[in-house]
Amino acid sequence: MNLAPRARDLGLTCCHTCGQASSSTTAHCPRCRSRLHARKPDSLARTWAFLLAALILYIPANTLPVMYTSMLGRGESSTILHGVVEFWKAGSWDIALLIFIASVAVPSTKFLALGTLLVTAQRRSTWAQPQRARLYRFVELIGYWSMLDVVVVALVSALVQFQLLGTAEPRLGIVFFGLVVVLTMFAAMSFDPRLIWDSDDDKNLPRN
Amino acid sequence: MTHPAAFVFCEHCDSIYRRHELQRDEVARCGRCCAVLYRGSRVDIDYLLALTLTAAIVFVIANASPVIRIAVSGLHNQANLLQSIVALSHGSALAVGVVAAVTLFVVPLLQIILLGWVLLFARAHRRAPGFVFAMRVLHRIRPWSMTEVFLLGVLVAIVKLSGLLHVIAGPGAWATVVLTVLIAVIARHDIRSLWDRLPGDPTGLHS
Numbered sequence: 441m442n443l444a445p446r447a448r449d450l451g452l453t454c455c456h457t458c459g460q461a462s463s464s465t466t467a468h469c470p471r472c473r474s475r476l477h478a479r480k481p482d483s484l485a486r487t488w489a490f491l492l493a494a495l496i497l498y499i500p501a502n503t504l505p506v507m508y509t510s511m512l513g514r515g516e517s518s519t520i521l522h523g524v525v526e527f528w529k530a531g532s533w534d535i536a537l538l539i540f541i542a543s544v545a546v547p548s549t550k551f552l553a554l555g556t557l558l559v560t561a562q563r564r565s566t567w568a569q570p571q572r573a574r575l576y577r578f579v580e581l582i583g584y585w586s587m588l589d590v591v592v593v594a595l596v597s598a599l600v601q602f603q604l605l606g607t608a609e610p611r612l613g614i615v616f617f618g619l620v621v622v623l624t625m626f627a628a629m630s631f632d633p634r635l636i637w638d639s640d641d642d643k644n645l646p647r648n
Numbered sequence: 649m650t651h652p653a654a655f656v657f658c659e660h661c662d663s664i665y666r667r668h669e670l671q672r673d674e675v676a677r678c679g680r681c682c683a684v685l686y687r688g689s690r691v692d693i694d695y696l697l698a699l700t701l702t703a704a705i706v707f708v709i710a711n712a713s714p715v716i717r718i719a720v721s722g723l724h725n726q727a728n729l730l731q732s733i734v735a736l737s738h739g740s741a742l743a744v745g746v747v748a749a750v751t752l753f754v755v756p757l758l759q760i761i762l763l764g765w766v767l768l769f770a771r772a773h774r775r776a777p778g779f780v781f782a783m784r785v786l787h788r789i790r791p792w793s794m795t796e797v798f799l800l801g802v803l804v805a806i807v808k809l810s811g812l813l814h815v816i817a818g819p820g821a822w823a824t825v826v827l828t829v830l831i832a833v834i835a836r837h838d839i840r841s842l843w844d845r846l847p848g849d850p851t852g853l854h855s
């Protein structure tokens with residue numbers, strides 16, 4: 441079966457906000473007034489920028505403590521990985537696994553997946569296009585679960601406020617962690633999945 | 649003019665298709681990239697509005713009542729979502745407090761208000777005042793709604809604290825469970841079909 445034609449080849453641009461088709465020369469969608477682009481502007485450069493910024497901030501997010509707790513006068517600062525180990529030792533391996541997935545596996549997967557998508561799109565590769573398209577949707581789907589640690593630190597800091605008996609406070613690491621989540625989400629949004637399929641245009645054109 | 653548009657686009661790969669009528673629960677997928685194009689079940693405005701109004705009530709309960717209560721040697725404390733955000737915004741952590749406030753409170757609230765507003769008028773086959781603005785905002789903020797992450801966070805916090813203290817889930821936690829389900833059901837409906845079903849005045853005078 442032949443594949444469906446693509447809007448840009450027909451001289452059309454579709455509005456992502458409302459689904460309306462317009463001629464490629466139109467700057468704003470006539471129906472919802474959103475700005476129209478055949479492809480997201482500077483998609484690769486912007487995605488690289490967000491991704492690299494997230495990667496850099498991911499280092500302090502993991503090495504700096506995310507929370508300070510004092511129980512009966514004994515205070516300690518803990519990093520995210522420290523928290524995972526604590527849960528594991530306490531026998532809550534399921535919660536340890538959950539935090540590990542949300543704060544280590546999900547961000548790492550996003551870094552690797554977006555990196556792969558960027559490199560292949562840049563090289564205009566036609567390799568594994570359906571799988572790459574699925575990989576992008578997977579990245580979009582898992583993106584925000586990394587906010588889990590931020591929520592846990594917020595709840596524990598609000599609850600454990602017993603003066604001498606015990607207190608909990610957020611620490612700088614959680615700021616970096618929250619910023620990493622936001623930056624990776626911006627990175628995923630900046631990437632234009634249509635670029636995966638634009639490589640096909642080269643195949644059909646004679647090289648000059 | 650209440651018919652859906654004759655063509656659909658795949659926003660993931662730019663393919664263009666002629667729209668076909670689908671049976672209920674049928675899903676049209678893109679032949680190039682396998683992304684979901686559209687669903688057979690037509691958006692039932694009354695049903696969606698009922699869900700949205702329920703979500704509004706549950707949202708108030710979820711935010712007004714404590715999600716977790718703790719007790720230790722005669723002392724006790726409780727916290728709800730907003731108190732947790734304030735506790736997080738302590739000193740240098742203000743930046744992450746703002747992120748949490750936006751994703752856990754402001755965005756879900758805006759979604760409920762704007763969707764309710766649009767649907768209230770859609771029942772009378774009319775575009776609400778500010779329809780275009782509301783629909784654009786709804787599209788923009790959609791990825792930033794994180795109520796389900798808050799729910800998982802409540803669960804982890806309960807387990808984390810239960811080793812040291814007496815912990816019970818408050819009414820806010822149960823309301824958050826209901827809210828998460830409601831938001832997930834609402835999100836299954838592609839409200840962009842309202843653009844076709846509620847045609848605007850091309851002059852823009854009455855839209």
Ligand SMILES: [Zn+2]
Pocket residue numbers: 658659660661662663678679680681682683
């Ligand atoms: Zn597609």
